[in-house]
Amino acid sequence: MRRLVAFTCLAFLGFLSAQTPRSHVCYAVAQDAIVNPVLKDFLRRAIETAQRDGAECLVVQITTPGGTVDAMQEIVRMFLQSPVPVVTYVAPIASNADSAGAFIVMAGHIAAMAPGSRIGAAHPVLLPIGGGEQGPSEAERIMTKKATQAVAATIKAIAELRGRNPKVAERMVRESLSLTAREAVEQKIVDLVADDLNDLLRKIDGRAVKTMAGIKTLHTRNAQVHEIRMSAKETFLHFLSNPNITYLLLLIAMFGFILEIYNPGAILPITVAVIAFLLFLFSSTMLPVNVVGVLLIAAAAAFFIAELFVTSHGVLAAAGLVSLLLGGYMLFPEPGSVPNFYARHLRVAPGTLIGTSVIVGGLLIAALVAVVRGQRRKPIVGQEWLIGQVGEARTDLNPQGTVFVAGSWWTAEAVDGEVKAGDPVEVIAIEGLRLKVRRKPAEKRKVGE
Incomplete structure (x- = not known):
């Protein structure tokens, strides 16, 4: 009888546990940074962490003036291939996702912006290789055209894949078009405007997104938010950039x-x-160092x-x-030849x-x-006062070299064997502007000292 009661209680508790809603977890990163290889590696780690822990989504809160094309393309590729839904969010209020940042935001499964923020101005900036006062050379014009065509095709492909407006996206590259948060929603560049992270999670709750792992419905209302921060190594490398x-x-x-x-x-x-x-x-x-x-x-x-x-x-x-x-x-070139998105900020x-x-x-x-x-300073009876002064050989004296005596550099000649750089020397004679020196032996310590 006791066993039956115990079994019944355990079964009832198991039933209640099964009916209790599972706690949902979202991961978030916040970066105000230039798009560079350090940021790329950090975001890769964040995606891997969110996937490993079964997170509902990864929220990438970003504000950036731009960055390198290579790093941007790698980040976009990671977002497009991510099995975890990536929610890009231009925040906090009055932030910006310029240049390379526009590509990254549009690559998210869901893209959002805070009020007062902006996105766009994605024309590639080139670093100068010539032209001077007469303007860019023909080679530079051709390179500029090729770079613009390439990044325009990239942003159109991203827009088409994510169901956004490819024509407006292309204008952000070719015309350096910049949009406010409201304009970006109206032009179908981003999906929504959210005041803060909690508002964002509330608004995207229940949305279905298509990832590399299949279609996933988000459960983000009242979800636990775990922030992923840069490690000490990543912070140091970012500092160096x-x-x-x-x-x-x-x-x-x-x-x-x-x-x-x-x-x-x-x-x-x-x-x-x-x-x-x-x-x-x-x-x-x-960095593109000049x-x-x-x-x-x-x-x-x-x-x-x-x-x-x-x-x-x-x-x-x-x-x-x-x-x-x-x-x-x-040290860092002005706008003009290697494709990048840095412009004024680099x-x-x-x-x-x-x-x-x-x-x-x-x-x-x-x-x-x-x-x-x-x-x-008045000389003291010519330069005879230098005799007996002790200095240091700054180069090897074999037999001639340079010594440092009485606060000045002198050409010197060793009269008693070779003198190595760093050895103490004593002046024993002067011939014009050349000193005759010998190696000063180390003083012997008395017994008992």
């Missing part, structure tokens, strides 16, 4: 190498320089190094400062350019003032 960071990494590498040349043997400057340069190289793989800008910054480094060894009264330093400023300005910020130039200029002025003061 910032044009200002790319520029600063190149400057750090440049001054690290300069300090190593000025003070050979120091470990920290060259270590920092190598790390910064490697990070710059990685960053430049995600080689001319890099060469101008390299020329600035050469001018600064030459200033250390040549008395130019600041001419080389000034040339280096101008090259540095121009290099930073030209450049070093004026504040960063001016700030770094002021800091470098201030350091150069301080160094020049110190040099002038040293030159105006």
